[in-house]
Amino acid sequence: MHAMVIDKYGEPEVFYAAELEPDAMGPEDLVIRIYATSVNPVDWKVRQGKLAPRLPSRFPAILGWDAAGIVVEVGSGVTQFNVGDPVFSRPAIHRPGTYAELTVVDQSLVARKPVNLTYLEAASIPLAGLTAWETLVEIGKIGAHHRVLVHGGGGGVGSYAVQLARAYGAEVIATASAARRDDVRKLGATQVIDYQRESFADMVHNVDLVFDTVGGSVQDQSYTVLKPGGTLVSIAKPPDPEVAKAHEVSAHWFFLEPDGKKLEALGRLFEQGKMRPAIGHVFPLGEIGAAHRLSQEGHPQGKIGIVVDADHAMTY
Numbered sequence: 001m002h003a004m005v006i007d008k009y010g011e012p013e014v015f016y017a018a019e020l021e022p023d024a025m026g027p028e029d030l031v032i033r034i035y036a037t038s039v040n041p042v043d044w045k046v047r048q049g050k051l052a053p054r055l056p057s058r059f060p061a062i063l064g065w066d067a068a069g070i071v072v073e074v075g076s077g078v079t080q081f082n083v084g085d086p087v088f089s090r091p092a093i094h095r096p097g098t099y100a101e102l103t104v105v106d107q108s109l110v111a112r113k114p115v116n117l118t119y120l121e122a123a124s125i126p127l128a129g130l131t132a133w134e135t136l137v138e139i140g141k142i143g144a145h146h147r148v149l150v151h152g153g154g155g156g157v158g159s160y161a162v163q164l165a166r167a168y169g170a171e172v173i174a175t176a177s178a179a180r181r182d183d184v185r186k187l188g189a190t191q192v193i194d195y196q197r198e199s200f201a202d203m204v205h206n207v208d209l210v211f212d213t214v215g216g217s218v219q220d221q222s223y224t225v226l227k228p229g230g231t232l233v234s235i236a237k238p239p240d241p242e243v244a245k246a247h248e249v250s251a252h253w254f255f256l257e258p259d260g261k262k263l264e265a266l267g268r269l270f271e272q273g274k275m276r277p278a279i280g281h282v283f284p285l286g287e288i289g290a291a292h293r294l295s296q297e298g299h300p301q302g303k304i305g306i307v308v309d310a311d312h313a314m315t316y
C-alpha cells in the first residue's frame with residue numbers, strides 16, 4: 001500500500017512516500033481503506049521523537065491516528081462490521097497509523113461514519129472529538145446547569161469541546177486569539193476571551209469546569225476561576241494535586257483511550273446537527289510535511305484535514 005512514512009525522527013522533511021505492507025491482522029481486526037485522515041499535535045510530537053521514551057516508533061513508521069474510509073476486509077472474529085461499511089476510527093497508537101491507503105484496526109475502536117458527513121469531515125473527529133467527549137462528559141459530567149471554561153476554543157480539541165458543552169446545555173466561555181473570536185462564538189461560546197490581550201483570570205469567576213488544552217501558566221491561573229468543588233481537566237499538563245487541594249477543587253490529567261461505542265455516540269450528535277465538523281485547512285497526503293508545519297505553529301483554525309483518496313474523501 002502507498003503511505004507517507006518516516007525512518008528517523010526529525011523535522012517534517014523526514015517524510016517520504018513508500019510502498020509498505022499493512023500491519024498483520026488478528027481475528028478481531030478489520031482493514032479500513034482510508035479516504036481521509038487528519039493531523040493532531042501528537043503526530044508531530046511522535047515525529048520529533050519527543051514521545052519516544054513512552055511510545056517508541058518502529059521504522060519505517062506510519063504516523064497519523066484518525067481514519068475515515070470503508071471496511072475492505074474483516075477478521076474471523078469481527079461481528080460488528082462488514083466489508084463495504086463506511087466507518088471512522090481513532091486507531092491504536094502503538095500500531096502503524098493512518099497516513100496510508102490502508103490501516104488495520106481492532107473492531108472495538110471503530111464506529112459507523114455519520115451519514116451526513118463526508119469522509120474528510122468524519123476523519124477530523126475521532127481523536128479530537130473523543131478527547132472532548134471523555135473529558136467533558138465522562139470526567140466533567142457537564143450538564144445544563146454548568147459554566148465551563150474551554151482554553152484554546154478555536155483549536156482542534158477546543159472546537160469540538162465548545163460545541164459538545166453547548167450540546168449538553170452548558171454555558172461556555174472560551175479563550176482564543178482575536179482572529180478566532182467570531183468562529184468560536186459561532187461554535188457556541190457566549191464569551192470569548194482574547195488570551196493575547198486579556199486576562200481570563202481577571203474576567204472569569206465561579207466556573208464549574210475548566211478544560212485545559214494549553215497547560216503551563218494557563219493551567220496554574222485556572223484554579224482561581226473555579227468554584228470550590230469545581231473540576232479542572234487537563235490534556236496538556238498533569239495537574240499538581242496539592243495545588244488542587246489548596247483551591248478545594250478536583251483536578252484530573254487525561255490521556256485518551258479510544259472507544260468505538262463512544263465514537264458512535266459522538267457521531268450521533270453530528271447526525272442530529274448538534275455538532276458540526278471544524279476543519280480549517282485541507283492538504284493532500286503527499287503534502288503531510290506542510291500540514292505538520294502548520295500544526296506545529298500552534299494556531300490552526302480548527303482541524304487540519306488530510307485527503308488520502310481524492311476520488312472519495314469529499315463523498316458521503
Ligand SMILES: NC(=O)c1ccc[n+]([C@@H]2O[C@H](COP(=O)([O-])OP(=O)(O)OC[C@H]3O[C@@H](n4cnc5c(N)ncnc54)[C@H](OP(=O)(O)O)[C@@H]3O)[C@@H](O)[C@H]2O)c1
Nearest residue numbers: 041131152154155156157176177180195235254255256299
Ligand atoms: N492528553 C490527550 O489525550 C490529548 C488529546 C488530544 C490533544 N492533546 C494535546 O492537547 C493540546 C491541544 O490539542 P489540539 O489538537 O486542540 O491542538 P491545536 O489544534 O494545535 O490547537 C491549539 C490551540 O491552542 C490555542 N492556544 C495557544 N496558546 C494559548 C493560550 N495561551 N491560551 C489559550 N489558547 C491558546 C491556539 O489558539 P489560537 O489559534 O486562537 O491562537 C489553538 O487554537 C496539544 O498539546 C495536544 O497534544 C492531548
